[in-house]
Amino acid sequence: MQGLRGKQGKGQAMLxxxxxxxxxxxxxxxxxxxxxxAPLSMMTAAQAVEPDEVLDDPALEARARELSKNxxxxxxxxxxxxESNAPLARDLRILLRERLKAGDTDEQAxxxxxxxxxxxxxxxxxFSGHTLLLWLGPFAVLIIGLLGAFIYLRxxxxxxxxxxxxxxxxxxxxxxxxQELLDGK
Amino acid sequence: MIVELGHFAxxxxxxxxxxxxxxPLYGAATGNVRLMELAVPAAIVKFFLIAFSFAALTVAYINxxxxxxxxxxxxxxxxxxxxxxxxTWANHEGSxxxxxxxxxxxxxxxxxxxxxxxxSLKARVLGVQGSISTAFLVxxxxxxxxxxxxxxxxxxxxxxxxNPLLQDPALAMHPPMLYAGYVGFSVAFAFAIAxxxxxxxxxxxxxxxxxxxxxAWTFLTAGIxxxxxxxxxxxxxxxxxxxxxxxxxxFMPWLAGTALLHSAIVVExxxxxxxxxxxxxxxAFSFSLIGTFLVRSGVLSSVHAFAVDPERGVFILGIxxxxxxxxxxxxxxxAHTLKxxxxxxxxxxxxxxxxxxxxxSAALAAVFIGTLFPLAYEAVTGGEKITVGAPYFNLxxxxxxxxxxxxxxxxxxxxxxxxxxxxxxxxxxxxxALAAFSALVTALLFGGxxxxxxxxxxxxxLVAGALEEWAHRVMLFKAPFKVVRNRIFSxxxxxxxxxxxxxGVGFIVLGAIISTAWKxxxxxxxxxxxxxxxxxxxxxxxxxxxxxxPNYLALQGMFEIFKDGRKVTDAISEKRTFLGRRNMPTxxxxxxxxxxxxxxxxxxDQSALGGRTVRMYFExxxxxxxxxxxxxxxxxxxxxxxxxxxxxxxxxTESRLAAQPAE
Numbered sequence: 001m002q003g004l005r006g007k008q009g010k011g012q013a014m015l016x017x018x019x020x021x022x023x024x025x026x027x028x029x030x031x032x033x034x035x036x037x038a039p040l041s042m043m044t045a046a047q048a049v050e051p052d053e054v055l056d057d058p059a060l061e062a063r064a065r066e067l068s069k070n071x072x073x074x075x076x077x078x079x080x081x082x083e084s085n086a087p088l089a090r091d092l093r094i095l096l097r098e099r100l101k102a103g104d105t106d107e108q109a110x111x112x113x114x115x116x117x118x119x120x121x122x123x124x125x126x127f128s129g130h131t132l133l134l135w136l137g138p139f140a141v142l143i144i145g146l147l148g149a150f151i152y153l154r155x156x157x158x159x160x161x162x163x164x165x166x167x168x169x170x171x172x173x174x175x176x177x178x179q180e181l182l183d184g185k
Numbered sequence: 186m187i188v189e190l191g192h193f194a195x196x197x198x199x200x201x202x203x204x205x206x207x208x209p210l211y212g213a214a215t216g217n218v219r220l221m222e223l224a225v226p227a228a229i230v231k232f233f234l235i236a237f238s239f240a241a242l243t244v245a246y247i248n249x250x251x252x253x254x255x256x257x258x259x260x261x262x263x264x265x266x267x268x269x270x271x272x273t274w275a276n277h278e279g280s281x282x283x284x285x286x287x288x289x290x291x292x293x294x295x296x297x298x299x300x301x302x303x304x305s306l307k308a309r310v311l312g313v314q315g316s317i318s319t320a321f322l323v324x325x326x327x328x329x330x331x332x333x334x335x336x337x338x339x340x341x342x343x344x345x346x347x348n349p350l351l352q353d354p355a356l357a358m359h360p361p362m363l364y365a366g367y368v369g370f371s372v373a374f375a376f377a378i379a380x381x382x383x384x385x386x387x388x389x390x391x392x393x394x395x396x397x398x399x400x401a402w403t404f405l406t407a408g409i410x411x412x413x414x415x416x417x418x419x420x421x422x423x424x425x426x427x428x429x430x431x432x433x434x435x436f437m438p439w440l441a442g443t444a445l446l447h448s449a450i451v452v453e454x455x456x457x458x459x460x461x462x463x464x465x466x467x468x469a470f471s472f473s474l475i476g477t478f479l480v481r482s483g484v485l486s487s488v489h490a491f492a493v494d495p496e497r498g499v500f501i502l503g504i505x506x507x508x509x510x511x512x513x514x515x516x517x518x519x520a521h522t523l524k525x526x527x528x529x530x531x532x533x534x535x536x537x538x539x540x541x542x543x544x545x546s547a548a549l550a551a552v553f554i555g556t557l558f559p560l561a562y563e564a565v566t567g568g569e570k571i572t573v574g575a576p577y578f579n580l581x582x583x584x585x586x587x588x589x590x591x592x593x594x595x596x597x598x599x600x601x602x603x604x605x606x607x608x609x610x611x612x613x614x615x616x617x618a619l620a621a622f623s624a625l626v627t628a629l630l631f632g633g634x635x636x637x638x639x640x641x642x643x644x645x646x647l648v649a650g651a652l653e654e655w656a657h658r659v660m661l662f663k664a665p666f667k668v669v670r671n672r673i674f675s676x677x678x679x680x681x682x683x684x685x686x687x688x689g690v691g692f693i694v695l696g697a698i699i700s701t702a703w704k705x706x707x708x709x710x711x712x713x714x715x716x717x718x719x720x721x722x723x724x725x726x727x728x729x730x731x732x733x734x735p736n737y738l739a740l741q742g743m744f745e746i747f748k749d750g751r752k753v754t755d756a757i758s759e760k761r762t763f764l765g766r767r768n769m770p771t772x773x774x775x776x777x778x779x780x781x782x783x784x785x786x787x788x789x790d791q792s793a794l795g796g797r798t799v800r801m802y803f804e805x806x807x808x809x810x811x812x813x814x815x816x817x818x819x820x821x822x823x824x825x826x827x828x829x830x831x832x833x834x835x836x837x838t839e840s841r842l843a844a845q846p847a848e
Contacts, residue, residue, distance in 0.1 A: 052792060054708060085789075085790075122572060130566075135581075
C-alpha cells in the first residue's frame with residue numbers, strides 16, 4: 001500500500017514534469033517559429049537556481065549543485081539544469097533536491113532521474129558499448145599519433161647522418177632566380 | 186537601386202571568381218606565363234566587386250530600407266547607428282557575404298604582397314582561392330541572397346528588429362574576427378594544394394605559409410576571446426566557456442591552426458615534417474569549413490544556429506565534401522612526392538614539436554568526436570538521443586591538454602636535431618621551484634582542493650617557464666647590462682611572439698583555475714534595503730526603476746557596494762527588453778572590478794519568495810583570462826611585424842649580405 005502510494009506520488013510528479021516539459025517545448029517552438037534567432041536569446045533567459053529552491057543544509061545544497069551540473073535540461077539546447085531557468089529545469093532541480101533530502105546517495109538520485117528520462121539526461125554519457133567510440137576515440141588518436149611519431153623517428157634516425165646534405169637540387173629556374181637575387185635585381 | 190547594383194556586382198564577382206579559378210590553374214598546368222599573370226588583376230577586380238556588394242547591403246541597413254527582405258527581418262529603425270552597420274552581418278545571408286568578403290580580402294592580399302612567389306605557385310594559390318570563392322558565391326547567389334526585395338505595395342513600415350544579444354560591442358566584432366580566422370586558414374590550404382600540384386615543399390614554402398597562418402590564428406584567437414568575454418558579462422551567470430557546439434566549431438580550427446603554426450616552424454627551420462604539415466594545412470581549413478557548416482546549417486540545434494534551413498545545409502555540406510574530399514584525395518595521390526626530409530633525435534626541438542602536434546591532434550579529436558557524437562548516434566540508432574556536454578569535454582580534453590601544458594616550457598629550450606633533457610630541465614629550475622612553491626602556498630593558505638593547487642602550479646610553471654626561457658635568451662644576469670640590452674632590442678619579433686603567447690597560455694590557465702575553484706556565490710531574493718555580504722564586500726539593494734533606452738526599455742536594479750563599512754561604488758544591473766518582434770530580455774550585469782577579481786551582480790525575475798532574484802558572484806582573478814588572451818593576440822601581432830615575415834625582406838637582406846665581401 002505504502003509502496004503503491006509512493007509510486008503514485010512519483011507518477012504524479014512525473015506527469016507534472018511531462019506537462020511542464022510539453023509547455024516548455026511549445027513555448028520554445030513558439031519562440032522559434034517567428035524568428036530564426038530565438039535560440040540565441042533563450043540563452044539569456046537561462047539564469048539558474050532560484051533563491052526559493054536553495055536547501056537550508058549547505059552541504060546538501062552543494063551536493064545538489066554539483067549533481068545539477070551533470071544533468072541536462074531536457075528541453076534546452078545543451079544546458080545543464082544548473083544553468084537553465086526553463087520550468088522543466090526548475091522542476092528537475094526541485095526533484096533532485098527532494099531525493100537528496102530523502103536520503104538518496106548521489107548515485108541513487110542520478111539513477112532516479114535516468115530511470116525516468118533515459119541516459120539523455122546525463123551530460124556525461126556513461127561508458128558502455130554504445131559510447132566506446134566517444135570515450136576511447138580521442139585516446140585512440142593519441143596512441144596512433146604516438147605510434148606514428150615513433151615509427152617516423154625510427155626511420156629518420158637512420159637517415160639523420162646523411163640527410164643534412166640531401167636537400168633537393170635547384171632547378172634551372174631557381175638557379176636563374178638565385179642569380180638574379182644575388183645580382184641585386 | 187543600390188541594392189540591385191550590389192546584387193549585380195555579386196553575380197559579376199561570381200563570374201570573375203570562376204575565371205580566377207580556371208585561367209591561372211590552366212596557365213600553371215601548361216606553363217603559360219600570360220595566363221598565370223591574369224590571376225592578379227582578377228583577384229583585384231573580384232575584391233572590389235564583393236566589397237561594393239557588401240557596401241550596398243550596408244547602405245540598405247543604414248537607411249533602414251525595409252523593402253529588402255533581409256533588412257526587414259533583421260533590423261529596426263530605432264537601432265543605434267553602430268548596430269545598423271554591424272546588423273549587416275548579424276544575420277545568415279549578411280554573414281555569408283562577410284565570409285566571402287573576407288576571403289576576397291585574403292586573396293587580394295596574396296595577389297598584392299607576394300611578388301616574390303614563384304609565378305606558378307602564385308597562380309595556383311590564387312586559383313585555389315578562386316575556387317573556394319566560386320563555391321561560396323554560388324551559394325550566396327542561388328540559395329542565400331541577401332538582396333531579395335519585398336514586392337512593392339507590401340513593404341512594411343518597421344523592421345522586425347535585430348537579435349538583442351548581438352547589440353553589443355564585443356559581439357558585433359566577434360563574427361568579423363572569427364571569419365578572418367576561419368577564412369585566413371584558406372591561404373595555408375591554398376598553399377598546401379598548390380604545393381601538392383607542384384610536388385614541392387621546402388623551407389621557402391613554409392616561410393610563405395607561416396605569416397598567413399599566424400595572421401589567421403591571431404584573428405581566430407581574438408574572435409574566440411571576444412565571444413568568451415561577451416558570454417561572461419552578458420549571459421548573467423559568470424561562465425565564460427560552455428563547450429557549446431558552436432564554440433567548439435570555432436575551437437577546432439584554432440587547435441588545428443595552433444598545431445600547424447608549430448609544425449610549419451619545423452618545415453622552415455629543418456626541412457622536415459613536410460607531408461604532415463601539408464596535411465595539417467588541409468585539416469585546419471577543413472575544420473573552418475566544418476565550423477561554418479555546423480553554425481550555418483543548423484544541423485546542431487545549438488543556441489547559436491540561426492539558419493534552420495536544410496536546403497542551405499545540404500549546399501554547404503556539398504562544398505565541404507568537395508574541398509575536404511578533393512584535398513585529401515590529392516594528398517593521398519601526391520604526398521609521396523614531397524618526401525625527402527631532414528632527420529632528428531626524439532629528444533630535440535623537432536621531437537617536442539611532434540609531441541605538441543600529437544597531443545593537439547588528440548585534443549582536437551576529443552572536441553570533434555564529442556561535438557558530432559550525438560548527431561552520429563542519432564543517425565545510427567535511428568532517432569535515439571544522447572547528450573555530450575561540458576563534463577565530457579572537461580574530462581577528455583583536460584586529460585589530453587594537461588600533458589601538453591606540462592611539457593610546453595621545455596620545447597623552446599631544447600636544441601634542434603639533438604637536445605639534452607637534463608640540461609634543459611636545469612635551465613627551468615627557477616620556474617619549477619616557483620611552481621612547487623605556489624602549489625604549496627595555495628594549498629596551505631587558501632584551502633581548496635589538491636587539483637586546484639596543482640592547477641595554480643601549472644599556470645605558474647607556464648608563465649615562469651616562458652620568462653625563464655626569455656631570460657636565458659637575453660642572458661639576463663649572465664652578461665653585462667649592455668649586452669643584455671642589445672640582446673633584448675635585437676630579439677626578433679617571432680621570438681617575442683613565442684614568449685608572449687606561451688606566457689598567455691599560463692595566464693589563461695591561472696585565470697580559469699582560480700576563478701573556478703575559489704568562486705563565491707550568493708543567490709537571493711532581495712527587497713529594497715537588504716544587505717548581502719560576499720567575498721569581503723557588502724552589497725546593498727537600493728531598489729529598482731524603469732529607464733527607456735534608444736530602442737529598449739531597461740529595468741534597472743540599483744545597488745551600493747560597501748567594503749569595510751565604507752562605500753566603494755554604486756552599481757546598476759539591467760534587464761533590457763527591446764523594441765520589435767524579438768523582445769526577449771537581455772541582461773546587463775553590474776561588474777565591480779578590483780585587483781582581486783570581479784564582483785558580478787545580475788538581476789533576475791520576481792522571486793517566488795517575494796522581492797527580486799539577484800545573483801551575486803565573486804570571480805577571483807578572472808581578469809587573468811583576458812590578460813592571457815590579450816598576450817596571445819599581442820604575441821601574434823608581434824610575430825606578424827617580424828621583418829623576416831614580410832615576404833621579400835629576408836631574401837633581400839640575405840642576398841645583400843652575401844654579396845658583400847667579408848672584411
